[in-house]
Amino acid sequence: MKRWQKVTWLGLVLVMWVGVAWASGEGGAAHGDKVMNLVYRVINFILVAAILYKLAGKKAADFFSGRSRQIEEELKGLEQRRVQAEAKLQEVEQKIANLETEREQILRVAREQGEAIKAQIIEDAKRSAEQIKAQAKITAEQEAKAVFEQVKAEIAEKIVQAAEGLIKERLSEDIHRKLINEYLTKVVVN
Numbered sequence: 001m002k003r004w005q006k007v008t009w010l011g012l013v014l015v016m017w018v019g020v021a022w023a024s025g026e027g028g029a030a031h032g033d034k035v036m037n038l039v040y041r042v043i044n045f046i047l048v049a050a051i052l053y054k055l056a057g058k059k060a061a062d063f064f065s066g067r068s069r070q071i072e073e074e075l076k077g078l079e080q081r082r083v084q085a086e087a088k089l090q091e092v093e094q095k096i097a098n099l100e101t102e103r104e105q106i107l108r109v110a111r112e113q114g115e116a117i118k119a120q121i122i123e124d125a126k127r128s129a130e131q132i133k134a135q136a137k138i139t140a141e142q143e144a145k146a147v148f149e150q151v152k153a154e155i156a157e158k159i160v161q162a163a164e165g166l167i168k169e170r171l172s173e174d175i176h177r178k179l180i181n182e183y184l185t186k187v188v189v190n
Contacts, residue, residue, distance in 0.1 A: 007053070011046035015039050 171179075 007046070007050060011042065015042050
């Protein structure tokens with residue numbers, strides 16, 4: 001109710017002030033119609049504003065107070081997001097600061113792994129070389145043995161041929177028959 005009283009008094013003061021201002025000017029009486037027109041318009045405005053306030057005042061007040069609460073909540077949310085963004089920014093700045101250290105550490109680890117792989121490759125190559133040498137030695141020994149056996153067989157064959165040739169030269173047909181008969185009798189007796 002106090003608001004209506006304030007609005008009404010304010011409207012009346014405004015109307016009187018306008019009327020006094022208009023009347024104090026030159027030819028105030030000649031402009032009386034215009035003053036009354038202005039007074040009617042001000043009264044009309046006050047009545048329309050009062051009706052609007054009466055019909056939609058509470059809804060408008062609720063709307064604006066609700067809107068102000070919504071704005072406050074949004075501001076709180078924005079403040080929280082700002083705090084989170086600052087925390088992330090600090091985290092990123094710290095990561096950037098540690099980036100050089102991390103890069104050096106990664107390079108060191110990569111070098112160590114490279115050296116370990118290199119040593120492993122060299123060790124594997126040495127082991128493979130030893131195996132190849134051992135296999136080559138075994139193969140060479142086997143080939144030497146095979147060649148030795150082949151040479152031995154060839155020598156034995158040549159000895160047999162040479163002995164056969166000697167026997168054929170020294171052995172006549174009569175001696176040959178005599179030897180065969182002797183062997184046959186030994187075989188039959190045994």
